[in-house]
Amino acid sequence: MATSKTIGSGEIHAAIERLAAAISGRHGPNQPLLLLGIANGGVELAKRLAARLSSRASRLSPPFGVLDISFHRDDIGRHPIPKEFAPTHIPADVHGATVILVDDVLFSGRTVKAALDELFDHGRPAKVELAILVDRGGRLLPVAPDYTGLTLAPGEKEKVTVLLDPKDPKRDAILIGSAQSKIENQKSKIS
Numbered sequence: 001m002a003t004s005k006t007i008g009s010g011e012i013h014a015a016i017e018r019l020a021a022a023i024s025g026r027h028g029p030n031q032p033l034l035l036l037g038i039a040n041g042g043v044e045l046a047k048r049l050a051a052r053l054s055s056r057a058s059r060l061s062p063p064f065g066v067l068d069i070s071f072h073r074d075d076i077g078r079h080p081i082p083k084e085f086a087p088t089h090i091p092a093d094v095h096g097a098t099v100i101l102v103d104d105v106l107f108s109g110r111t112v113k114a115a116l117d118e119l120f121d122h123g124r125p126a127k128v129e130l131a132i133l134v135d136r137g138g139r140l141l142p143v144a145p146d147y148t149g150l151t152l153a154p155g156e157k158e159k160v161t162v163l164l165d166p167k168d169p170k171r172d173a174i175l176i177g178s179a180q181s182k183i184e185n186q187k188s189k190i191s
Contacts, residue, residue: 004177007150012133012164012172015149016045019131020052022147023100029059032097035131036067038115039086041104044164045133049102063091067101072114094123100146104162106132109141134174136160152176 027033035053037046043066050064068088101115112130119128131147136154154160154176165171 004175007174007176009170009172011150012162012174013169015133016048016052019133019147019149020049023049023131024053024060027060027098032092032126033060033062034090034092034094034097034099034125035062035064036090036099036101036115036119037064038101038103038111039066039068039070039088041162042067042102043086044166045104045131045162046102047166048164048169049131062100064102065090065092067115067118069111069114069118072117088118088122090122094119094125096124096126098127098129099125100129100131102131103133104164105134105136105160106130106143106145106148107136107138107160109139109143112143113141133162134160150174 035046035050037043046064046066050062053060053062066086066089068086099119101112101119103111103115106112116128119125129146130143132145133149135145135148135151137151138156152160152174155178158176158178161175161177163171163173163175
């Protein structure tokens with residue numbers, strides 16, 4: 001039986017900094033850029049990336065928003081809409097903009113597909129990129145991130161849970177475990 005593993009806040013913050021540096025290295029200040037966090041896991045990450053990009057010498061200050069993919073998911077029958085509902089909020093016109101979709105974990109690619117469906121319901125961006133905190137492999141769709149903070153190789157049955165605490169980033173953690181009960185125990189210790 002596999003044991004649980006926890007990745008702490010220091011490694012997470014370094015990964016977020018790498019994401020911000022890679023984004024600022026690719027985009028100029030005159031390019032319309034928009035960060036959209038995929039609800040719910042990508043929202044806090046998008047906020048942090050927007051703050052880091054604004055505070056860097058990158059000359060970037062992209063607005064950030066939220067993409068709710070609830071009604072575009074292909075597993076809605078098995079996994080109903082979560083209680084922590086975050087409606088879509090896009091703070092700028094997506095037409096002609098470069099949109100960076102932001103999420104915490106990339107696994108099968110189905111979440112990204114649902115996010116693209118939701119995004120294109122709101123307009124036609126010039127370009128769409130993908131920023132991921134954790135790429136855990138295991139793709140079922142042909143999706144690849146443009147920016148990756150961490151690459152992990154958990155077992156097929158293991159779950160990767162990212163906990164970004166908006167009030168106390170020192171409590172951030174990535175939990176990797178084989179049993180959902182272990183993950184829930186870790187979540188309750190961190191919360």
